[in-house]
Amino acid sequence: MDLDFDIRADFPVLDDETLVYLDTAATSLTPHRVLHKMNDYYRKYSANVHRGVYRLSHEATELYNDARRTVARLINAEEDEVVFTRGASNALNMVARMLAPYIQEGDEIITSELEHHSHFLPWQRIAKERGAKLIFVPLDQNGRIQLQAFKNVLSPRTRVVALTHVSNVMGYLTPIEKITELAHAHGAYVSVDAAQSVPHMEVDVKRIDCDFLAFSAHKMLGPTGFGILYGKRKHLDAFEPVEFGGDMVGIAEKDTLTYQKPPLKFETGTPPIAEAIGFAEAIDYLEEKGLETIREHEKRLAEYAHKALSGLEDVVIYNKDADAGIITFNLKGVHPHDVVTVLDDDNIALRAGHHCAQLVMQWLSVAATLRASFYLYNTRDDIDRLIESLKRARDFFKDAGL
Amino acid sequence: MMNRMENLYRQIIMEHYKNPRNKGLVDDERYNKSHIRNPSCGDDVTIQTLVEGGEVKDIRHEGSGCSICCSSASVLSALLKRRPVEEAQYISTQYVNMVSGQSYDTDVELEDAEAYQGVKQFPARIKCATIAWQAFEDTLGGDDDE
Numbered sequence: 001m002d003l004d005f006d007i008r009a010d011f012p013v014l015d016d017e018t019l020v021y022l023d024t025a026a027t028s029l030t031p032h033r034v035l036h037k038m039n040d041y042y043r044k045y046s047a048n049v050h051r052g053v054y055r056l057s058h059e060a061t062e063l064y065n066d067a068r069r070t071v072a073r074l075i076n077a078e079e080d081e082v083v084f085t086r087g088a089s090n091a092l093n094m095v096a097r098m099l100a101p102y103i104q105e106g107d108e109i110i111t112s113e114l115e116h117h118s119h120f121l122p123w124q125r126i127a128k129e130r131g132a133k134l135i136f137v138p139l140d141q142n143g144r145i146q147l148q149a150f151k152n153v154l155s156p157r158t159r160v161v162a163l164t165h166v167s168n169v170m171g172y173l174t175p176i177e178k179i180t181e182l183a184h185a186h187g188a189y190v191s192v193d194a195a196q197s198v199p200h201m202e203v204d205v206k207r208i209d210c211d212f213l214a215f216s217a218h219k220m221l222g223p224t225g226f227g228i229l230y231g232k233r234k235h236l237d238a239f240e241p242v243e244f245g246g247d248m249v250g251i252a253e254k255d256t257l258t259y260q261k262p263p264l265k266f267e268t269g270t271p272p273i274a275e276a277i278g279f280a281e282a283i284d285y286l287e288e289k290g291l292e293t294i295r296e297h298e299k300r301l302a303e304y305a306h307k308a309l310s311g312l313e314d315v316v317i318y319n320k321d322a323d324a325g326i327i328t329f330n331l332k333g334v335h336p337h338d339v340v341t342v343l344d345d346d347n348i349a350l351r352a353g354h355h356c357a358q359l360v361m362q363w364l365s366v367a368a369t370l371r372a373s374f375y376l377y378n379t380r381d382d383i384d385r386l387i388e389s390l391k392r393a394r395d396f397f398k399d400a401g402l
Numbered sequence: 403m404m405n406r407m408e409n410l411y412r413q414i415i416m417e418h419y420k421n422p423r424n425k426g427l428v429d430d431e432r433y434n435k436s437h438i439r440n441p442s443c444g445d446d447v448t449i450q451t452l453v454e455g456g457e458v459k460d461i462r463h464e465g466s467g468c469s470i471c472c473s474s475a476s477v478l479s480a481l482l483k484r485r486p487v488e489e490a491q492y493i494s495t496q497y498v499n500m501v502s503g504q505s506y507d508t509d510v511e512l513e514d515a516e517a518y519q520g521v522k523q524f525p526a527r528i529k530c531a532t533i534a535w536q537a538f539e540d541t542l543g544g545d546d547d548e
Contacts, residue, residue, distance in 0.1 A: 335468035337443055338411075341524060345406055353443045367444040367466055396407055400416040402469070 007289070011377055020348040020382045025168050025196060025326055025355075025373035027218045033285055034221060038278035049273055050247060050264075064273055067280035068263070071228055074283050075213070076204040081236065083229040083263040084271055088195040089118035091214035091229035092162075094266065095191045096122035097242040098235075099160055105131035107159040110188075112137045112145055113359040114167040114174075119193040120359065123162050132159065142321060143363060144172045150179050158188040165197035165213075169360045169371065171302075171322030173197070180209050189235075195219055199286075199375075200324060201295050205230050217275065221282035226275035229266070236262030243268040286376075294376045298325030301374045305383045312387060314394055318364055325374035328355075331390065334397045336370045342393035348386055409520040410527070411469065415477075418514065419469040424479035427464045436540035438533050445471040447534045449478075451541035458482055458490045461538065468530050470521065475534035477514045482538065491542055494535050501531045 008014045010031040013021065021029060041063070047056035049064045072079045085091040103109070109123050109132055127134045135158075138149050145163065154161075161183040166173050180190045192213040197203055199220030205213055212235070216227040231239075241248055241259060245268040250258035259265045286294065302325045309315050314332040322328075331339050336352035343350050351371045354361045361368065372386060427435075433450040440446075445467030452460040461483050463475040478497075482490040492507075497515050499506035503522035521531045 337445075337468035337527070337530065338470070341410065341527060342407055344526070361444070367446070396411075400411060400413075401420055402416070 006379075008377055008379075010285075014377060016347070018347045020346075020385045022348065022350045022372040022374065022378065022382060022386065024199075024219070024375040024378075025371060026351055027224065028199065028221050028375055029377060030223070031221055031282070031285055034223070034278045034281045037281040038223060038274040041274040041277055048270055060273055063277045063280075064271070067276040070280040070283050074203075074287070075198065075228075075230060076206050077230050078233060080262050081205075081230055081233050083231060083236070083266045084276055085214070085227045085229050086225055086272075087218070087227035088193065088214040088216040089116075089227075091212075091227050092119050092191065092193060093122045094229055094242050095162075095212045095214070095231075096126050098231075098239040099189055099191075100126050100130060101240070103127075103130040103132050103159050106157060107132040108135050108155060108157040109133070109160045109162065110135045110137060110150070110153055110158055110183075111162045112164070113139055113363045114143070114145065114164050114170060114172070115162070115357065115359065116164065116168055116193060116195070117356045117358070119162055119164060119191070123160070133157075137163070139363060142172075143167075143170050143319070143360070145174045145179075147175050147178055147182075151182065154182055154186055154188075156186060158183065158186050160189050160191065162191045162193075164193040165203070166194075166200070166324050167357075167360070168196050168326070169328050169355050169357050169369070170319040171196075171324035171326030171328070172319070173323040176210065177208050184209070196324060196326070200291070200298060202291050211235055217279040217282065221285060222279035223272070223275040226272050226279055231262070231266075233262065236265065241265050241268075245269050247271070289376060297376060298374045298378075301325060301378055301380065301383065302327060304380055305372065305374075305386070308383060308387045309390075312390060312394075315390070318366075318369060325378075327372045328369045329372075330366065330369050331394055331397075333402050334393065336368045338397065339370060339390070339393045342396060343386070343389045346385070346389040346392070348389050350386070406520075406523065410524055412517040412520065414514050414517040415473045416469065418473035418476040422463075422472065422476035424460075424462055424483070425464065425476065427462050428460075433460070433462070434541040436537040438537045438540070440467075440471075440529060440533055443468070443530075445530060445533055447471065447475055447537050449475065449534060449537040449541055451538065453487060453542065456487055458485050458487055458542075463534065465534075467533075470518075470527055470530040471533055474515075474518065474531050477518075478534050478538055481513050481515055487542060491539065494539055498532050498535055502528050 011029045013029045045056045045059040047060045049061040071082045140146050183190045190210040192210045194213045194215045198215040213230040218224040316330050318328045340352035433452050435450045437448040447465035450462040461479040496506040496510045501518050501521040
């Protein structure tokens with residue numbers, strides 16, 4: 001009937017059968033397989049990579065390099081275009097640092113109010129440092145980035161286009177391929193925050209043709225503290241590293257150094273080895289289930305949830321036409337933190353706040369919202385439970401006079 | 403079913419939320435002002451305090467946020483107004499200790515603020531219940547951060 005697969009058993013956190021987890025847009029749950037894989041590293045071949053010539057180090061290095069191949073395959077990149085980072089935020093900051101020297105006074109950087117803080121604040125900073133102008137694509141009445149609005153702000157002074165692929169609050173898909181094409185025609189670099197897209201759909205960097213793209217492992221069944229920066233090889237060759245130290249260096253002398261080839265050029269110090277290996281296992285798991293199948297599943301859940309929420313008195317939904325499994329809403333007259341305390345009492349995990357996207361909150365003219373987000377382990381039953389709990393919250397605060 | 407909720411959202415708390423006392427800032431430079439914003443949830447509180455001759459003569463507050471946060475600013479203003487500074491400071495410390503589940507002086511008469519006892523069972527909400535009190539304590543420091 002409703003679901004194609006029942007996979008709750010794969011996720012140890014869901015051993016608690018009463019738990020409803022609806023906060024994947026913040027972080028996803030981790031399956032047993034990924035945990036075992038990371039444990040294996042520490043238990044069986046816990047050696048550094050790229051260093052030792054002994055067997056353990058060799059084994060660790062092999063698996064670590066395999067992980068890079070797995071990530072490259074996932075997004076259709078070349079292996080040497082995949083830089084391991086501490087997460088999407090770290091990756092997006094690196095992009096800003098790499099491009100900073102090429103930004104002149106009066107240049108324009110196009111971004112949007114839909115950006116997560118990690119994709120807007122680094123550029124706000126660079127704009128200040130370099131005397132550049134930060135330009136926001138005007139959003140349409142629903143809060144979407146439309147191609148025409150982007151065309152209107154694109155100019156010969158545009159140096160960088162920094163946009164989200166899927167908004168973490170509104171769940172809208174940006175027409176990033178066409179935007180990239182237009183940006184390139186104007187000689188601008190394109191940086192894409194794909195933290196909410198890569199976990200939920202097939203993303204092909206060659207088709208998008210963007211210059212940089214970033215995402216995090218922990219939003220797609222992998223470990224925290226690990227993420228990916230994709231960069232076109234020609235850029236990774238040309239741009240200077242942003243961090244210096246072991247691993248990125250070729251020959252070091254008192255006054256000079258040479259760099260390793262990309263991606264190592266952008267990776268300093270002992271990397272998160274278990275995390276890389278664990279992330280590859282997460283990708284394997286997701287690919288076995290099928291990213292398109294997962295996307296369909298989320299879509300059906302989102303439709304079901306939209307219908308149920310719309311039928312609930314006093315619920316305001318801010319993104320009725322979302323493309324992703326993200327629903328942002330409020331209960332009229334009740335602060336989201338008060339609502340979420342009642343939901344938590346029913347063991348439902350849901351995000352309340354500004355979702356690291358204060359510009360979106362300002363655009364919506366609200367202080368904070370509730371946000372439910374879905375992944376492959378969610379079911380209709382989860383949504384039924386959410387609706388029941390929201391009704392309880394509404395009745396409770398009504399009785400209290402709100 | 404709602405026992406835990408009723409324990410947190412006591413009637414007196416909801417009453418202060420709906421009908422806040424001493425709400426609205428005054429344009430008077432004799433007042434010390436402190437503005438605190440919780441960046442994770444958007445709770446936003448400003449407290450103004452008039453201290454004269456070692457006494458807290460007046461407390462005003464303004465802000466937006468959840469019921470726990472907004473109501474506690476009102477409760478604070480009613481409880482600590484017209485108290486010697488040292489006493490107000492002492493009571494504030496006892497309140498903060500109470501809601502964060504630490505030991506506190508139970509002989510202190512906390513009046514309406516007693517209603518926030520339930521907060522300690524909701525660690526995620528301790529910040530909501532203390533932000534106004536932090537702002538108040540900042541105003542006693544004499545620094546005007548605005």
